[in-house]
Amino acid sequence: MPFQQKPLNLAKELERKFPAEVLSTLREVGKFASQMGMTAYAVGGFVRDLLLGTPTLDIDIVVEGNGIALAQKLAQMWQADLTVHERFLTATLQWRLREPKSASTHAPIHACTLSRLDIATARKERYPKPAALPEVEPASILDDLWRRDFTINAMAICLDPKRFGELVDPTGGFNDLQRGIIRVLHERSFVDDPTRIFRAVRYEQRFGFKIERKTLRLICHARDESLLTKLSRDRIKHELWRMLQERDPTKPMRRLSKLRILPVIAPELCVTTKRLEWMRRANEWLNWFAEKFPEKRLEREWALLLTLLPNAKAMDLFSQRYQLGESERECGLALLKALKRRTPKRPSSWVRWLNPLPLEAALVLAAKRSLPNDPLWQRYFLEWRWARPDITGEDLKACGILGRSISVGLQAALAVKLDEGADASKQLEVALRRAQRYRTSRR
Numbered sequence: 001m002p003f004q005q006k007p008l009n010l011a012k013e014l015e016r017k018f019p020a021e022v023l024s025t026l027r028e029v030g031k032f033a034s035q036m037g038m039t040a041y042a043v044g045g046f047v048r049d050l051l052l053g054t055p056t057l058d059i060d061i062v063v064e065g066n067g068i069a070l071a072q073k074l075a076q077m078w079q080a081d082l083t084v085h086e087r088f089l090t091a092t093l094q095w096r097l098r099e100p101k102s103a104s105t106h107a108p109i110h111a112c113t114l115s116r117l118d119i120a121t122a123r124k125e126r127y128p129k130p131a132a133l134p135e136v137e138p139a140s141i142l143d144d145l146w147r148r149d150f151t152i153n154a155m156a157i158c159l160d161p162k163r164f165g166e167l168v169d170p171t172g173g174f175n176d177l178q179r180g181i182i183r184v185l186h187e188r189s190f191v192d193d194p195t196r197i198f199r200a201v202r203y204e205q206r207f208g209f210k211i212e213r214k215t216l217r218l219i220c221h222a223r224d225e226s227l228l229t230k231l232s233r234d235r236i237k238h239e240l241w242r243m244l245q246e247r248d249p250t251k252p253m254r255r256l257s258k259l260r261i262l263p264v265i266a267p268e269l270c271v272t273t274k275r276l277e278w279m280r281r282a283n284e285w286l287n288w289f290a291e292k293f294p295e296k297r298l299e300r301e302w303a304l305l306l307t308l309l310p311n312a313k314a315m316d317l318f319s320q321r322y323q324l325g326e327s328e329r330e331c332g333l334a335l336l337k338a339l340k341r342r343t344p345k346r347p348s349s350w351v352r353w354l355n356p357l358p359l360e361a362a363l364v365l366a367a368k369r370s371l372p373n374d375p376l377w378q379r380y381f382l383e384w385r386w387a388r389p390d391i392t393g394e395d396l397k398a399c400g401i402l403g404r405s406i407s408v409g410l411q412a413a414l415a416v417k418l419d420e421g422a423d424a425s426k427q428l429e430v431a432l433r434r435a436q437r438y439r440t441s442r443r
Contacts, residue, residue: 008166008167009165009166009167010047010050010051010157010165010166010167011164011165012165013050013165014026014050014157014165017050017055018055021114022057022114025114025117026042026059026159027159027161027164028074029061029070029074029117029119029159030158030159030160030161030164031161032070032073032074032077033063033065033070033159033160034160034161034162036065036066036069036070036073037065038063038064038065038066038070039063039064039065039141039158039159039160040061040062040063040064040070040158040159040160041061041062041063041064041122041141041156041157041158041159041168042059042060042061042156042157042159043060043061043062043144043145043155043156043157044060044148044153044154044155044156045058045060045153046058046059046060046157047155047156047157047167048152048153048155048173048177050157051155051174051177052177052207057114059114059117059118060118060120061117061118061119061120061159062119062120062121062122062141062144062156063119063120063121063122064122064140064141065121065122066121066138067089067090067091067119067120067121067122068084068086068089068090068091068119068121070119071084071091071092071093071119072084072091074093074117074119075091075093078093078095080093080094080095080117081093081094081095082094087136088120088123088136089120089121089123089136089138090118090119090120090121091118091119091120092116092117092118092119093116093117093118093119094115094116095114095115095116121138122138122139122140122141122143122144123136123137123138123139123143123144123147124136124137124139124143124144124146124147125147125192127191127192127193130191130192130194130227130230134192134193141156141168142168142170144156145168145170145171146170146171146185147185148185149184149185149189149193149196149199149200150173150176150182150183150184150185150196150199150200150203151171151172151173151176151181151183151184151185152173152176152177152181152182152183152203153173154169154170154171154173154185155167155168155169155171155173155174156168156169171185176212180207180208180209180210181209181210181211181212182200182203182204182209182210182211182212182215183212183214183215184196184200184215184218187218189218190218190219190221190222190227191222191225191227194222194227194228194230194231195231195235195236195238195239197219197222197223197228197261198239198240198242198243198256198261199239200215200219201243201252201255201256201259201261202242202243202246202252204255205246205248205251205252205255206246206247206251206252219259220259223259223260223261223264226264228261228264228265229264233321233322233323236265236322237322240265240266240301241301243256244300244301244304244305245300245301248280248283249279249283249304250276250277250279250280250283253271253276253279253308254271254276257269257271266318266321268309268313268314268315268317268318268321269305269308269309269314269318270308270309270310270314271308275307275308275310276307278307278364278367278368279304279307279308281367281368281371281372282303282304282306282307282363282364282367283304284367284371284372285363285364285366285367285372286298286300286303286304286363287372288372288378289359289363289381292381292382296359298359298360298363299328299331299360300360302324302328302331302360303360303361303363303364304364305318306331306332306335306360306361306364307364307367309332311336312332312333312336315329315332315333315336316329319332327358330358331357331358331360331361332361334356334357334358334361335357335361335364335365338353338354338357338361338365339365339368341353343369346415346418346419347379347380347384347418347419348414348415348416348418348419350380350384351384351385351387351414351415351418354380354385355385362381362385363381366380366381384418387414387417387418388414389410389413389414389417389427389431390413390417390423390424390427391410391413391424391427391428391431392410393406393410395428396409396410396428396431396432396435399428399432401431401432401435401436401439404438404442405435405436405438405439406435408434408435408438409431409432409434409435409438410431411434412430412431412433412434412435413427413428413430413431414427415430416430
């Protein structure tokens, strides 16, 4: 780790790592909180990532006082949209993607730099029963930090003008960052909130850290006591999906399997070395496609999970367990069917084979058969999948072709275009011949 000594004040680090308007925003938050008799802090992952040298614009603010009142004041001044969650004493400010109407001195944030800000009242929690959502009440910043999941997430930076940049670290999070350790704050941590098991694995694998021995023992105890089964399906799915959003999703999935967590939450998933390698390549293909077609939305998490679902029964059971839609199930079944075919040679055969598949299934199939630098597979996704004949159904209608014969003719036109580079005249000739043959065969 690149730490020399523990910094008592991170103001200069904030200045080095963030744009001026973000730093101005943090100072403004601290100033207005102070004017209202409160103290504001930046907390959690924002502090952790700053110390790791990978600063994030995902900023959480905790206020000793009334966080919602501060959020309302800031929203009014900065013309931001405000969402309040009274039960949890939290609020979110969001800025619309628009040009500011005026150069107000109270609008230091531009949507291109910082689009949202989460503000919460410092609070302590009580869990009425294992795995339940917590009951919260206002508290001090120290109470707030001690209620958190891991020491590395239990640090704060004071934003008060008199103490701006001061690091608050009651649990030893800075030292654990230096040592590369994931450590819970109390023994009931996984009893109160078993989703912390997933987060422990995610942070461990993302940062290349190690789960501390006692914390690992508590994870295994929570697993053996079936605490994960007390979570709702939605909460488990949310955590599983977040695992799949990691830069390398194979790492947390492998770790979950080794810890025997996956058999508890999704026994249908088959985690082997070969299937994880398939997932790794699928992730590469999905990244490649997202770069080439940023406007196209993919169900990325489901695509990656398809590599771990070995058959139709597993597909059905997992879909039912997490209440996925029919489209996800059909996507998986279509992939299983397409996997049984050999990779064809003619471009038109590629189109007939892969175009009926959702994009997710086609990309996962590509990962099974190739690497993202394979020129033929790249050409399919860049060209062949989107190709259309140079004639239309109206051209065929004008020649007396009707009904299903039009579709048959257009398919033939596209095939001769892709396979032989035929021009529109040749495509029309082939389409008419194929459509007439089809019409004759149906009599």
